[in-house]
Amino acid sequence: MKKSHYFEQVYEVTRQIPAGRVSTYGAIADFLALGSARMVGWALNKSFSAEDVPAHRVVNRKGELSGRIHFPSPTMMEELLENEGIKIVDHKVCDFKKLLWKPAEELL
DNA sequence: CACTTGACAACAA
DNA sequence: CTTGTTGCCAAGT
Numbered sequence: 001m002k003k004s005h006y007f008e009q010v011y012e013v014t015r016q017i018p019a020g021r022v023s024t025y026g027a028i029a030d031f032l033a034l035g036s037a038r039m040v041g042w043a044l045n046k047s048f049s050a051e052d053v054p055a056h057r058v059v060n061r062k063g064e065l066s067g068r069i070h071f072p073s074p075t076m077m078e079e080l081l082e083n084e085g086i087k088i089v090d091h092k093v094c095d096f097k098k099l100l101w102k103p104a105e106e107l108l
Numbered sequence: 109c110a111c112t113t114g115a116c117a118a119c120a121a
Numbered sequence: 122c123t124t125g126t127t128g129c130c131a132a133g134t
Contacts, residue, residue: 006130025116029129036129037116043131045115060116067115 006034010043011050013103017057019084021101022093024061031103037061045070056080063096 009032017023025037025044032040040058044067047053056077060066068077068091078088087094 026118029116035131038114038128039116039130041115043115047115055115058115061118065115070115 006032006039007043007046007050009034010040011047011053014044014047014053014055014058016103016106017054017101019057020086020099022057022059022063022081022086022096022099023101023103024059024063026061027100027102028058041067054080057084057101059093059096063093063100065091065093 010028013028013031014023025040028040029035029037044053044055044058047055048070055067056065056071058067065077065081065088068074071077078091081093082088086099093099
């Protein structure tokens, strides 16, 4: 049952993010070429009610854990990321650009 | 049906 | 750092 097409797409892409990597709203939105970064964030918000989506691997364009506030605990996101080998400094991803993963990479 | 809000992007000042 | 704009589109009120 599809609620909304792009929701599923965002979930799918987000699930493709490998551990130890992060992605951005812009990257996903750009890859889907559907809506916009807002839609991605919005879809991720609903991801809690959806299937298991590693939303903690999705950050904003600055690498900030902007979504941590929506997690059960604001620190959970950092814990999860650090658990995957991602360094978090000041609620931001260290070497963000290096860890940045794009959906298109899977196609390469 | 109109308006506002939203885990945003990207730039400008 | 903040405040502002424009684009984008669905859900909530």
